[in-house]
Amino acid sequence: MILTTAASNGTPNAAPMGVWVGEDWSLVLRPFRDTATARNLAQMPEAVINITNDSALFFRTAFKDEVSAKEELPFEASQTVEVPRLHGMLAYLEVGVEPRQSPKAAKEPKSEVDVLEYECSVHSIDAPNQPPVVYSRARCAAIEAVIHATRIRALHASDPAKSKQLLAQIQECRALVQRVAPASPHARVVEDTLRLVHRWMKA
Numbered sequence: 001m002i003l004t005t006a007a008s009n010g011t012p013n014a015a016p017m018g019v020w021v022g023e024d025w026s027l028v029l030r031p032f033r034d035t036a037t038a039r040n041l042a043q044m045p046e047a048v049i050n051i052t053n054d055s056a057l058f059f060r061t062a063f064k065d066e067v068s069a070k071e072e073l074p075f076e077a078s079q080t081v082e083v084p085r086l087h088g089m090l091a092y093l094e095v096g097v098e099p100r101q102s103p104k105a106a107k108e109p110k111s112e113v114d115v116l117e118y119e120c121s122v123h124s125i126d127a128p129n130q131p132p133v134v135y136s137r138a139r140c141a142a143i144e145a146v147i148h149a150t151r152i153r154a155l156h157a158s159d160p161a162k163s164k165q166l167l168a169q170i171q172e173c174r175a176l177v178q179r180v181a182p183a184s185p186h187a188r189v190v191e192d193t194l195r196l197v198h199r200w201m202k203a
């Protein structure tokens with residue numbers, strides 16, 4: 001999923017974010033403290049969970065600072081929240097968010113908690129674009145590669161051993177994509193991802 005949020009001056013942001021299902025079926029977001037997403041949620045407590053499986057959009061929104069996009073992201077007005085959503089997604093959950101303390105964070109001083117937790121209350125669910133579901137191993141592998149790369153970006157300076165391990169995982173994703181869909185957009189996503197990773201790991 002790609003989460004859209006906005007700063008208090010209205011500037012929108014989009015970033016891939018996991019959504020966890022809590023004990024009581026609540027939806028929980030866990031942005032790292034140093035993300036624009038976390039800063040925005042602290043200023044404007046609402047968001048849109050944009051549901052998509054577009055691997056190129058995952059890449060583009062994960063690496064906004066590294067990759068200059070040819071086109072603006074297609075933000076459009078949401079139905080029930082001020083934060084905009086992205087045009088053409090499979091479905092949207094418009095949510096309000098409230099900070100909550102994770103059991104781990106309860107044991108640590110606030111300033112040392114890297115991952116924040118927000119519980120969502122769902123204002124609306126809209127699923128306007130539901131295509132037939134086709135399982136694509138290449139799509140999943142490309143999205144996995146982007147996830148591993150966001151971790152390498154955060155860790156390459158402090159934990160080279162872990163970064164090497166993650167690089168090996170990206171290379172496995174690449175081998176799979178090359179086998180099942182070598183000429184697909186997902187293959188391009190993996191190659192672009194590896195280019196960024198090599199740049200960080202060389203630096």
Ligand SMILES: Cc1cc2nc3c(=O)[nH]c(=O)nc-3n(C[C@H](O)[C@H](O)[C@H](O)COP(=O)(O)O)c2cc1C
Nearest residue numbers: 015016017018030031032035036037062146147150
């Ligand atoms: C599928 C996927 C899921 C991700 N989930 C999270 C997450 O739950 N929390 C987080 O902090 N980063 C997550 N990331 C990494 C962020 O998307 C990445 O750090 C991004 O650059 C943050 O953007 P922002 O600074 O605009 O918020 C995820 C990346 C991918 C590709």
